Amino acid sequence: MASLQSKGLQARILSSEEAEKLKRDQILVSDFKQQKLEKEAQKNWDLFYKRNSTNFFKDRHWTTREFEELRSCREQNPLYNPERCKVFQCDLTTNDLLEHVPPESVDAVMLIFVLSAVHPDKMRLVLRNIHKVLKPGRSVLFRDYGLHDHAMLRFKAGSKLGENFYVRQDGTRSYFFTDEFLAQLFADTGYEEVVNEYVFRETVNKKEGLCVPRVFLQSKFRKSPKNPAPGAAGLCHHAELP
Numbered sequence: 001m002a003s004l005q006s007k008g009l010q011a012r013i014l015s016s017e018e019a020e021k022l023k024r025d026q027i028l029v030s031d032f033k034q035q036k037l038e039k040e041a042q043k044n045w046d047l048f049y050k051r052n053s054t055n056f057f058k059d060r061h062w063t064t065r066e067f068e069e070l071r072s073c074r075e076q077n078p079l080y081n082p083e084r085c086k087v088f089q090c091d092l093t094t095n096d097l098l099e100h101v102p103p104e105s106v107d108a109v110m111l112i113f114v115l116s117a118v119h120p121d122k123m124r125l126v127l128r129n130i131h132k133v134l135k136p137g138r139s140v141l142f143r144d145y146g147l148h149d150h151a152m153l154r155f156k157a158g159s160k161l162g163e164n165f166y167v168r169q170d171g172t173r174s175y176f177f178t179d180e181f182l183a184q185l186f187a188d189t190g191y192e193e194v195v196n197e198y199v200f201r202e203t204v205n206k207k208e209g210l211c212v213p214r215v216f217l218q219s220k221f222r223k224s225p226k227n228p229a230p231g232a233a234g235l236c237h238h239a240e241l242p
Contacts (some may be wrong), residue, residue, distance in 0.1 A: 106133045142218065195218070
C-alpha cells in the first residue's frame with residue numbers, strides 16, 4: 001500500500017457519481033436530534049476515546065516536516081523541560097484559556113483535527129479563545145478534513161447536519177472545510193492568513209485495486225504582530241482531536 005501526496009489551492013473535483021450522491025443527500029437530521037447531539041457532544045467524544053485508546057492514535061511525524069515552528073517543541077530538543085509543560089482538559093467553546101495560560105504567552109497553537117469536531121456556529125469562539133493567549137506575530141497551525149474528502153463521501157443518507165457537516169454512527173460529528181470558509185473564520189477573529197491550501201493524498205492498494213482519495217486543509221494563520229507584553233513566557237500549546 002502506497003500514499004501519494006500533492007497540494008493545491010482548488011478543492012478536489014468530484015466524479016459524476018460522487019457529485020450525484022452529494023446532490024441526492026439533502027435531507028437534514030431533525031432539529032431535535034441535532035440539539036441532542038450538541039448536548040451530548042462531550043459524552044460521545046469521551047466514549048470514542050475510551051473505545052480507541054490503543055488502536056487509533058499514531059505518531060504524527062509529518063507535523064515537524066510541515067510546520068517548522070514545532071521543531072523546538074520535540075522532546076529530544078535539549079531545551080525541552082517537562083516542568084514547564086502544563087496538561088489540562090478544556091472545552092475551547094466554553095472554558096476561558098486564561099484560567100490556565102497567561103495572556104499572549106503561547107508561541108504556537110496546533111489545531112490538528114480539532115475544529116472539525118466543533119459545531120460551525122461555535123468555531124469563532126474557539127479562535128477568539130486561542131487569540132487571547134497567542135503571542136503577537138505567532139501562528140495557529142491548522143490541519144483538518146477538507147471538502148470532498150473520502151470520509152465525507154462515505155456518509156450514508158440521514159447523516160447530514162448542515163452544509164459540509166455530518167454525524168457519524170457513534171454520535172461524533174465532523175465538518176469538512178473549504179479554504180474560503182476557513183479563511184473567513186480566521187479573518188473574523190483577528191488573524192492574518194499565511195498559508196491556506198488543500199493537501200491531496202491518495203492511498204493506493206494495487207493488490208485490491210483500491211484508490212482512496214483523502215483531502216485535508218493545511219493552513220497557518222498569524223496573530224497580528226505588535227510589541228509583546230513584557231515578561232511573557234514562551235510555551236507550546238497543543239490541542240488535538242482525531
